[in-house]
Amino acid sequence: xxxxxxxHSYARELPAACVDCPPEPAPAPRLLFLNADLAHxxxxxxxxxxxxxxxxxxxxxxxxADARPVAQAYAGHQFGGYSPQLGDGRALLLGERLxxxxxxxxxxFKGSGRTPFSRGGDGxxxxxxxxxxxxxxxAMHALGIPTTRALAVVATGATVWRxxxxxxxxxxxxAASHLRVGTLQYFATRGDFDTLRLxxxxxxxxxxxxxxxxxxxxxxxxxxxxxxxxxxxAQWMNVGFIHGVMNTDNMTLSGETIDYGPxxxxxxxxxxxxxxxxxHQGRYAYANQPAAALWNLARLAEALLPLVADAxxxxxxxxxxxxxxxxxxxxxxxxxxxxxxxxxRRLGLLSDAPSEDADDAAxxxxxxxxxxxxxxxxxxxxxxxxxxAVGRSQPLLAHFREPRDALAWIxxxxxxxxxxxxxxxxxxxxxxxxxxxxxxxxxxxxHLVELALVAAxxxxxxxxxxxxxxxxxxxxxxxxxxxxxxxxxxPEQAAGYRTYCGT
Numbered sequence: 001x002x003x004x005x006x007x008h009s010y011a012r013e014l015p016a017a018c019v020d021c022p023p024e025p026a027p028a029p030r031l032l033f034l035n036a037d038l039a040h041x042x043x044x045x046x047x048x049x050x051x052x053x054x055x056x057x058x059x060x061x062x063x064x065a066d067a068r069p070v071a072q073a074y075a076g077h078q079f080g081g082y083s084p085q086l087g088d089g090r091a092l093l094l095g096e097r098l099x100x101x102x103x104x105x106x107x108x109f110k111g112s113g114r115t116p117f118s119r120g121g122d123g124x125x126x127x128x129x130x131x132x133x134x135x136x137x138x139a140m141h142a143l144g145i146p147t148t149r150a151l152a153v154v155a156t157g158a159t160v161w162r163x164x165x166x167x168x169x170x171x172x173x174x175a176a177s178h179l180r181v182g183t184l185q186y187f188a189t190r191g192d193f194d195t196l197r198l199x200x201x202x203x204x205x206x207x208x209x210x211x212x213x214x215x216x217x218x219x220x221x222x223x224x225x226x227x228x229x230x231x232x233x234a235q236w237m238n239v240g241f242i243h244g245v246m247n248t249d250n251m252t253l254s255g256e257t258i259d260y261g262p263x264x265x266x267x268x269x270x271x272x273x274x275x276x277x278x279x280h281q282g283r284y285a286y287a288n289q290p291a292a293a294l295w296n297l298a299r300l301a302e303a304l305l306p307l308v309a310d311a312x313x314x315x316x317x318x319x320x321x322x323x324x325x326x327x328x329x330x331x332x333x334x335x336x337x338x339x340x341x342x343x344x345r346r347l348g349l350l351s352d353a354p355s356e357d358a359d360d361a362a363x364x365x366x367x368x369x370x371x372x373x374x375x376x377x378x379x380x381x382x383x384x385x386x387x388x389a390v391g392r393s394q395p396l397l398a399h400f401r402e403p404r405d406a407l408a409w410i411x412x413x414x415x416x417x418x419x420x421x422x423x424x425x426x427x428x429x430x431x432x433x434x435x436x437x438x439x440x441x442x443x444x445x446x447h448l449v450e451l452a453l454v455a456a457x458x459x460x461x462x463x464x465x466x467x468x469x470x471x472x473x474x475x476x477x478x479x480x481x482x483x484x485x486x487x488x489x490x491p492e493q494a495a496g497y498r499t500y501c502g503t
Contacts, residue, residue, distance in 0.1 A: 001050065001057050003066040005043070006095030006107065010177075011070050013202055016195045017183065018070035023060025023092055024113025024123070026170065028157025031055040032127070032462060033134055035151050038174060042099050042107075042151075049152070058152040059170045060092075060112050067094040071115035075189055076182035076249030077299055079283055084189050086182060086249050087117025090125060093178060104206060106178050107151070110171040126166035127155055128453040129261065129500075131465055133171055135452070136260040139444045139472040145235045146228075147257040148175040167457060176256050177206050181300045182249035188303035197307055203253050216323075218307050221253075223327045226297055228255025230331045233293045234338035237286070238346070239440065240266035240378040244276035244499060246284045246292045248299050261501035265443045267488050269371040269378040275446070277498040294331045301328060340364065345438035346382050347413065348389050348431035350420050363416060370409055374400045377488045379443050386435035389417070390428045440475035442482055444468075446497050447489035 011018055031054050039049055050057035057064065071088040078086075092109045099105050110133075111125025130153045140147040156168040179199070187196040204211050204221055214220040232255050236243065243250070244262035252258050262276035271287035279285070284292055301324040309320035340357065343364040344350075371381045376399045384396035388410055397403040420426055452464040471477075471485035488494070 001053070001062045001064045004048065004064040004095075004097070006064060006066045006068075006097055007104075008068050008095050009104075010072070010093060010096065010106075010202070011068055014195065014198055016073075016192065017187070017199065018072045018093070019116050021069055021071045021092060021115045023063070023069060023109055023170070025061055026059040026154070026156035026158060026168075029055040029059040029061060030155045030157065031058070031152070032131065032155050032169070032456070033150065033153040033465075034058075035134075035138075035149065038149055038151050040100075042097055042105065042174070054152070055154050058172050059154040059156055060109060063094070069094050069109070069112075071117055072178055072183070073117065073186050074180050074182040074249050075186040076180070076247050077185075077296070078247045078249070079279070079281075082185075082189075085117070085186070086119075087186075088115055089118040089121050090115070090123040091173075103176070106173075106175045108173050108175065108178060110173055111156075111168065112170050122160060124156075124158065124160040124168050125171065126160050126162065126457070127153075127169040128166065128457045130169040130171040131453055131456055132449060133173070133260040135449055135465070135469060135472060136263055136444055137257075138469060139265075139475070140241070140257055142473050142475050143235075143239055143440060145239070145241075145257060146176075146232055146255050148173050150174075175252070175258065176254035177203075177252070178258075179203050179206070179253040180249050180258075181251045181253070181296055181303070182247075183253075184300060184303040185248060188306055191306075193306050196303070200304070200307065207254050218304050219323050219327055222297075222301055222304055222324060223330060225253050225255070225300060226327055226331050227334055228253075229293050229297060230290075230334035231255065231338045232257065233290050234335050234342060236289060237339055238342040239443065240269070240286070242266055242273060242275055242284070242286045243289065244274075244279060244284055245501060246289065246296065248296045251293070251296045251300075262499040264446050264497070264499050266378050267446065267494055268375050269368065269381065270375075271372065275497060275499045277500050290332075290335055294328065297328055297331060301325075336361075342438070346385070346435060348386070348417060348420075348435045350424055350426060350431075350434075359416070363413060366409060367413075370400075370405060374402060374405070376400060379440065380486075380488065382439035383436075383441050386432045386439065389432040389435060436478070437476055441478060441486045442471050442475045444472055445485065445487075445489060446499075447493045448485060 056062040069092040073087045075084050076086050090111055092112050094107045096104050096106055114123035134150040137147050137149045151172040151174050154170050158168040159165050160168045208224045211217050211220045242264055250259040264275040266273050273286045274282045305320050310316040340361050388396050400406045448468055452468045455461040455464040471482045
């Protein structure tokens with residue numbers, strides 16, 4: 001396979017943080033998915049990606065000439081318990097590519113076989129979970145939420161064993177980087193502060209080059225990651241996304257969503273919603289995600305402290321903890337402001353005047369409480385509010401058991417909208433149009449995702465997957481073409497729904 005312009009700054013600058021490792025051969029590779037839009041973004045044509053040999057290339061049988069596959073080392077807190085060594089047990093970083101916009105992007109395999117970090121696992125992945133990663137990642141991208149994305153999925157022709165026999169697959173993932181909170185934890189725990197310092201330098205060069213000369217660059221990096229994660233989680237919350245496995249090895253320094261295992265979009269609005277089959281205590285329930293993110297960021301701060309504090313000097317340690325705490329204290333104000341900004345857009349409120357903050361936050365909170373009390377679908381509740389903005393309230397009210405309660409809230413909301421109209425000269429029609437660009441009509445409905453994955457896995461039929469993927473790439477579309485993808489699951493389909501991590 002010809003070269004693809006891959007570079008290897010991670011392997012070159014951080015040799016202690018990775019191990020060279022080849023992918024395992026696939027017996028009968030077959031291309032299931034190739035992301036033409038992402039390939040173009042990376043500066044490649046589909047022919048560049050292997051043409052007729054694409055299946056062999058993107059399962060690892062014929063690597064690009066300039067690929068250097070390495071497994072990355074990291075640790076992590078998993079559901080609160082610390083594992084000092086995790087690492088890429090079934091993933092390989094092939095290299096990095098500067099895309100059309102000058103951004104450095106990681107190109108990595110997932111499911112390509114055992115590595116030195118596999119811990120007894122088979123290092124493989126199955127078709128269903130890899131296609132799920134395509135669907136959810138592309139849905140998030142279309143919604144404008146920072147995310148890793150899938151470039152390709154190849155069925156390997158091998159069988160992987162989970163609860164049952166499943167067809168194997170390799171996914172190629174593209175990310176701003178694969179640096180995680182757990183990457184820094186790995187070296188902090190080992191007392192390898194030289195490599196930890198190199199990692200900080202690498203992360204700043206990759207994601208925050210403006211901080212290179214900052215006198216407090218370690219704290220500055222922490223603040224930058226806090227800001228990115230606060231913004232990311234606010235966006236998750238506004239679309240009803242539940243990650244499901246917010247361990248520190250699944251929190252990126254880049255602020256991208258990573259690892260679409262037991263994730264799902266909430267249907268009926270309920271802050272306690274948990275879909276993950278392995279989250280028995282609800283640690284990562286929908287409403288707990290902001291607190292979980294802050295907890296993870298505190299672990300990042302702990303990993304960074306050895307670089308700024310002299311452990312033998314009590315005053316030095318105290319001052320370092322105080323500075324790190326100030327950085328962490330920025331999370332909730334940023335999160336609250338980002339969440340409210342998104343909610344204002346969804347409510348059709350154009351003013352961002354600070355004087356409106358308390359009233360608008362209460363208005364949004366009361367709307368969510370109303371949807372919860374009357375078991376309204378989260379996505380439809382917000383979307384149909386755009387119809388109510390132009391006087392068509394009946395489609396929305398039909399989803400409420402007690403429409404009078406909803407009507408009272410609508411009257412209060414309309415009075416707030418009138419204030420904007422009086423000061424900004426806006427109109428109900430303009431408001432409704434802007435609301436439709438803030439509240440998606442189409443999300444990755446769980447029952448539709450499952451139908452598509454079952455068809456692909458059990459019957460080799462990719463058409464349901466391809467049709468759903470096309471709909472997810474048009475989340476704001478009101479056309480009849482995508483109407484079937486906007487409907488919630490029947491109650492019997494939604495009841496007890498669970499997602500699985502695929503390992």
